[in-house]
Amino acid sequence: MQIFEEMQSRGHESLTLLHHAPSGLKAALAVHSTVLGPAIAGVRLRPLDELEALRGALALSESLTLKAALAGLNYGGGACVLLLPDQGVDDPHAREALFRALGRQVRPLESRVVLTEDIGVTPADIAFVAQETPATLGVNTDTSSVTGYGVYRGMKAAARFALGSESMRGVRVAILGVGAVGRTLAEHLHREGARLTLADHRPERAQALADDLDGAAVVGTAELFDVPCDILAPCGYGHSIRSADVPRLQCRLIAGGEHHPLSRNGEAAVKEAGIVYMPDFAINAAGLIAAATALTPEQAAERVYGTVLRIGTVAEQYGKPPHVVARRMAERRIDLIGSLGTGTALQGRSA
Numbered sequence: 001m002q003i004f005e006e007m008q009s010r011g012h013e014s015l016t017l018l019h020h021a022p023s024g025l026k027a028a029l030a031v032h033s034t035v036l037g038p039a040i041a042g043v044r045l046r047p048l049d050e051l052e053a054l055r056g057a058l059a060l061s062e063s064l065t066l067k068a069a070l071a072g073l074n075y076g077g078g079a080c081v082l083l084l085p086d087q088g089v090d091d092p093h094a095r096e097a098l099f100r101a102l103g104r105q106v107r108p109l110e111s112r113v114v115l116t117e118d119i120g121v122t123p124a125d126i127a128f129v130a131q132e133t134p135a136t137l138g139v140n141t142d143t144s145s146v147t148g149y150g151v152y153r154g155m156k157a158a159a160r161f162a163l164g165s166e167s168m169r170g171v172r173v174a175i176l177g178v179g180a181v182g183r184t185l186a187e188h189l190h191r192e193g194a195r196l197t198l199a200d201h202r203p204e205r206a207q208a209l210a211d212d213l214d215g216a217a218v219v220g221t222a223e224l225f226d227v228p229c230d231i232l233a234p235c236g237y238g239h240s241i242r243s244a245d246v247p248r249l250q251c252r253l254i255a256g257g258e259h260h261p262l263s264r265n266g267e268a269a270v271k272e273a274g275i276v277y278m279p280d281f282a283i284n285a286a287g288l289i290a291a292a293t294a295l296t297p298e299q300a301a302e303r304v305y306g307t308v309l310r311i312g313t314v315a316e317q318y319g320k321p322p323h324v325v326a327r328r329m330a331e332r333r334i335d336l337i338g339s340l341g342t343g344t345a346l347q348g349r350s351a
C-alpha cells in the first residue's frame, strides 16, 4: 500500500481513520499541513473503495494546503473522504446521523481541522456536523457556485497569457463535467458569448444544461478531447485527463474547477504539447476563500483573478509553467509565515 511512503514524500502530518458502526461512518481524515493554521478539510462522500479513499484524502489535503496558502488564508490543508455507507444516505435521518457522527469524531481534533463541503456533500450536511463541533466552515456559503464564478474569473485571467485576451466572446470552451461547479462556469461563459461544448458522464445533465444555454453543443465524454477548442475546463471528479489523452487535446489552455484534473506527471505531457495548465489549487479557490473570510463571492472571485494574473506574470517573466510558479508561491508563504513560529494571527483566520 505504501501509504507511509506517500505521506513522507508529500509531507503529510497525519492520517486518521474514523469509524462508527450504527451510522455507517467510515472515513479517512488526512491532515497535510497545519503550519499556517488548522487544516481546512474538504469533506467528500463518494462510492470509493478503502484504498481510493485513503489516497484521495492524501491528494486532496495537499491541494488544500497549497490552495489556502496561495489564497492568503491562515489555514492549512486537510481532507476527509467518507465511504458511502452500505445502507445509503437517501434516508434523511441516516444522513443526519452520518454527518453528526463525523462531527463527534472530529471533536478531539478541533484545534487541528475544520470541515467544509466538497464532492457529494452539501451545506446542510456540514450544518449537521456543526451541531456536534464548531470546527466547520461554509455552512452559510454556497461554495460550489462561488467556486464556479471564481473559475470563470480565473479562466479569464489565464486566457490573457494563453490566448492573448481575456475576452470570452467567441472563445471555444469545452467543459467536462457539468455538476455544481461546471454548470455555474458554463452559465457565466455563455453570458459573455463563449461557444460551449459540454460533456458529462451523466449525459442527461449536459443535455439539460445545453437546453438552458441556447447554442451549447453536447458530445460524449469520450469525444470531448477531440473537439477543437481554445480552453478545456475539467470540472469532474479528478484525473479526468490521463497522460495518454494529452496528444489528442485540441486546446491551448486547461483551466477548470476539478481537483487533480491531470493524472500523475500529466503536467509534463501538457507542457510538451504546448498547452498552458493553470493549476486547480489556484483557480478553484473562490468557494474556500468566501467560506473562510468575510469576503463576498465577488471579492473572493477577484482574489482568484488577481492570484492567477500574478502567477501568469511570473510564469511569463521566468519562462516557467504556471503550476510550478503557483506551487512555489504557496510553499514560500508557508515557509516564511511558518518561520515566525507558533502563534495565532491577530486578524484570526480571515487573512
Ligand SMILES: NC(=O)c1ccc[n+]([C@@H]2O[C@H](COP(=O)([O-])OP(=O)(O)OC[C@H]3O[C@@H](n4cnc5c(N)ncnc54)[C@H](O)[C@@H]3O)[C@@H](O)[C@H]2O)c1
Pocket (backbone or CB within 6 Å): 117, 118, 119, 120, 143, 144, 145, 147, 176, 177, 178, 179, 180, 181, 182, 199, 200, 201, 202, 205, 221, 235, 236, 237, 238, 239, 240, 257, 258, 259, 284, 285, 287, 288
Ligand atoms: N463544490 C465545490 O465547492 C468545489 C470547490 C473547489 C473544487 N471543487 C472541485 O470541482 C469538481 C466538481 O465539483 P462539483 O461540486 O461540481 O461536483 P458535482 O458532483 O456537482 O459534479 C461533477 C459532475 O462531473 C461529472 N463527471 C465527473 N467526472 C467526469 C468525467 N471524467 N467525465 C465526464 N463527466 C464527469 C459528474 O457526472 C457530475 O455531473 C471536483 O473535482 C471538486 O473537488 C468543488
